[in-house]
Amino acid sequence: DTGVSQDPRHKITKRGQNVTFRCDPISEHNRLYWYRQTLGQGPEFLTYFQNEAQLEKSRLLSDRFSAERPKGSFSTLEIQRTEQGDSAMYLCASSLRGRDTEAFFGQGTRLTVV
């Protein structure tokens, strides 16, 4: 499978616990994005990496959220001290820099905080 891969697909956690999600982009894509989608809404931008550099973060990304892309390949998104309001679908996307190219999305990680 050469598409964007996300793991896990589903995560149920208790409030206050930490969770970490992983995204493996399409191999030649140097741009990587994280989005959050709640029920009935479109995805909202969280953060953007170009290679290993995190170049933009949304104000939605509170200090409990951190993302990394250590070697410019896969990325992780960690949420510390989860709250019920963090329950959402977390989508990862990747694209090529340098031309108008579409972003390809992964299947997402569905987080439920109980």
Added chain:
Amino acid sequence: EDKVVQSPLSLVVHEGDTVTLNCSYEVTNFRSLLWYKQEKKAPTFLFMLTSSGIEKKSGRLSSILDKKELFSILNITATQTGDSAVYLCAVTPHGSSNTGKLIFGQGTTLQVKP
């Protein structure tokens, strides 16, 4: 603030009908507009539009952009039950950082009945 508004929010039609989905936007520096189809999890790419008046077609789907009036439409002719999905419209701002991030509308939920 950059904004994308889609209408209608939901639509129910019968197989064979033709539907038109609307997307209007306000963005500081427009670069491109994209349409995605979201069935269960991952949004899948349909079209990217950068120039006014040029229709893009793929089978029964077509889309066009009007940069003067700041809107786009997505047409689906001879609808089938497999067209049932959420259709997402997104714009890419052309800022100094040129990150390629997407600003999504809330989506239109289309249900096609047999």
